[in-house]
Amino acid sequence: xxxxxxxxxxxxxxxxxxxEPRLRSVMTLLIRHLHAFVREAALxxxxxxxxxxxxxxxGRMCSDTRQEFILLSDILGVSMLVDAIANQAGDGxxxxxxxxxxxxxxxxxxxxxxxxxxxxxxxxxxxIKGRVADASGAPIAGARVEVWQAATNQLYDVxxxxxxxxxxxxxxxTDEHGEYEFKTVLPPSYPIPNDGPAxxxxxxxxxxxxxxxxxxxxxxxxxxxxxxxxxxxxxxKYLGSDAVFGxxxxxxxxxARQAGGMTLRxxxxxxxx
Amino acid sequence: xxxxxxxxxxxxxxxxxxxEPRLRSVMTLLIRHLHAFVREAALxxxxxxxxxxxxxxxGRMCSDTRQEFILLSDILGVSMLVDAIANQAGDGxxxxxxxxxxxxxxxxxxxxxxxxxxxxxxxxxxxIKGRVADASGAPIAGARVEVWQAATNQLYDVxxxxxxxxxxxxxxxTDEHGEYEFKTVLPPSYPIPNDGPAxxxxxxxxxxxxxxxxxxxxxxxxxxxxxxxxxxxxxxKYLGSDAVFGxxxxxxxxxARQAGGMTLRxxxxxxxx
Numbered sequence: 001x002x003x004x005x006x007x008x009x010x011x012x013x014x015x016x017x018x019x020e021p022r023l024r025s026v027m028t029l030l031i032r033h034l035h036a037f038v039r040e041a042a043l044x045x046x047x048x049x050x051x052x053x054x055x056x057x058x059g060r061m062c063s064d065t066r067q068e069f070i071l072l073s074d075i076l077g078v079s080m081l082v083d084a085i086a087n088q089a090g091d092g093x094x095x096x097x098x099x100x101x102x103x104x105x106x107x108x109x110x111x112x113x114x115x116x117x118x119x120x121x122x123x124x125x126x127x128i129k130g131r132v133a134d135a136s137g138a139p140i141a142g143a144r145v146e147v148w149q150a151a152t153n154q155l156y157d158v159x160x161x162x163x164x165x166x167x168x169x170x171x172x173x174t175d176e177h178g179e180y181e182f183k184t185v186l187p188p189s190y191p192i193p194n195d196g197p198a199x200x201x202x203x204x205x206x207x208x209x210x211x212x213x214x215x216x217x218x219x220x221x222x223x224x225x226x227x228x229x230x231x232x233x234x235x236x237k238y239l240g241s242d243a244v245f246g247x248x249x250x251x252x253x254x255x256a257r258q259a260g261g262m263t264l265r266x267x268x269x270x271x272x273x
Numbered sequence: 274x275x276x277x278x279x280x281x282x283x284x285x286x287x288x289x290x291x292x293e294p295r296l297r298s299v300m301t302l303l304i305r306h307l308h309a310f311v312r313e314a315a316l317x318x319x320x321x322x323x324x325x326x327x328x329x330x331x332g333r334m335c336s337d338t339r340q341e342f343i344l345l346s347d348i349l350g351v352s353m354l355v356d357a358i359a360n361q362a363g364d365g366x367x368x369x370x371x372x373x374x375x376x377x378x379x380x381x382x383x384x385x386x387x388x389x390x391x392x393x394x395x396x397x398x399x400x401i402k403g404r405v406a407d408a409s410g411a412p413i414a415g416a417r418v419e420v421w422q423a424a425t426n427q428l429y430d431v432x433x434x435x436x437x438x439x440x441x442x443x444x445x446x447t448d449e450h451g452e453y454e455f456k457t458v459l460p461p462s463y464p465i466p467n468d469g470p471a472x473x474x475x476x477x478x479x480x481x482x483x484x485x486x487x488x489x490x491x492x493x494x495x496x497x498x499x500x501x502x503x504x505x506x507x508x509x510k511y512l513g514s515d516a517v518f519g520x521x522x523x524x525x526x527x528x529a530r531q532a533g534g535m536t537l538r539x540x541x542x543x544x545x546x
Binding site: 004005008009011012015016017018019020023024025026027029030031033034035036037038039040041042043044045047048052055056057058059060062067069070073076077078079080081082083084085086088204205206207241245 | 277278281282284285288289290291292293296297298299300302303304306307308309310311312313314315316317318320321325328329330331332333335340342343346349350351352353354355356357358359361477478479480514518
């Protein structure tokens with residue numbers, strides 16, 4: 001079957017001659033795929049209206065503390081795809097994953113071995129330690145290691161008025177051997193915020209809203225590409241169905257049980273910038 | 274070059290097995306095209322963030338009297354494409370075009386030959402008349418003919434607190450010969466609302482926001498498909514560059530100058546439902 005109304009697509013594209021080259025090339029690809037989607041789906045007027053309403057409600061859900069379009073991008077795998085294109089890992093380089101919406105800016109500086117808790121948690125104590133190195137394995141001293149994770153109640157401090165701000169977040173600096181180490185508790189798996197349009201879409205698609213348990217890392221060092229990633233806990237039941245598609249096998253780590261709690265060891269490799 | 278991270282796209286699609294069939298098939302096409310767009314454009318993280326911000330601002334612009342996502346759909350040719358797929362015209366059947374955002378519900382009933390003005394306008398008087406028929410040309414008596422247009426100041430009543438509500442809108446019923454007739458003024462070309470994200474995008478694309486002069490029609494009759502269309506005035510300088518891609522040659526009509534003003538004659542053909 002011939003595509004319906006083909007000259008319309010060409011007309012839309014031809015009218016962008018006045019745009020600067022990158023915008024024009026991105027928009028040309030967008031128009032081609034958007035129109036092809038509408039044609040192949042034979043989208044009805046009612047479905048189009050449903051889509052307009054969905055996008056409108058998604059926009060209205062956004063506030064200073066909630067970014068529903070990022071959630072939507074996350075659950076459709078778009079955020080991970082953008083990350084995959086930007087950060088191709090190689091030998092000796094740790095894979096990246098999504099930043100997520102809960103990074104809260106630079107936090108207090110702690111010393112190697114300190115705890116990131118600002119109050120007690122019921123969770124099992126966990127020691128996380130390892131090394132930051134370059135692709136060849138040479139240690140990187142003075143790298144900034146930022147970490148953040150959810151509390152045992154499945155919420156980050158920024159979602160939960162009962163947690164002190166900065167709880168379960170901190171900044172470390174690697175020592176002369178490139179080593180970092182901090183104390184925390186086992187992170188929980190948790191549902192992404194699912195009381196808005198993104199959550200409704202997940203439900204209509206028959207998908208759950210959970211992310212497997214993880215700790216966020218952002219590692220920055222002069223001369224290296226900033227690494228944004230997570231460490232996931234082996235054995236979590238959501239590892240195969242992360243609501244935001246963030247899991248990569250190389251980021252799944254088994255914590256070892258030792259006297260006084262669990263220990264998790266992970267060595268990070270940074271790409272040159 | 275191999276597509277980046279191909280298993281991600283398959284993973285997103287495989288997770289929709291729980292959706293009802295139509296949603297699943299539409300979302301599968303959406304995910305394929307959306308991911309292909311991101312890959313082919315090699316969308317950067319900054320560009321992704323710009324897109325998230327653009328969609329967020331578009332949602333925030335929406336209110337009871339402003340639908341910025343419809344404007345966005347209009348200026349990207351999506352609204353016209355959905356219309357083209359739904360309404361394939363044939364011999365003797367009038368082509369459709371976009372509804373637009375300014376339809377305001379059923380209006381007062383007027384008699385054949387009445388004016389749709391509720392106050393004076395500086396524009397040139399215009400008589401519009403013709404017939405509503407089926408595809409074979411047989412007249413349809415009792416068809417409902419709804420009309421609406423912008424005032425000479427380029428605004429619809431719903432955009433302009435100085436116009437009485439219902440000004441330049443009305444409902445007519447065809448007589449036993451299928452005929453309709455009403456008095457108005459020549460409609461102006463006008464810019465679509467361009468003080469929001471859709472307008473900013475038009476500017477970045479090097480496009481103007483104007484629509485060529487037109488009168489809206491919605492014609493409804495039992496046993497026929499409802500026709501939503503415009504009549505455009507021949508000679509308008511924006512006919513070749515309508516900001517919402519609504520112009521079809523069969524809808525462009527030449528008004529004739531006669532004693533007392535202009536006259537425009539158009540016969541509509543309805544498809545069976």
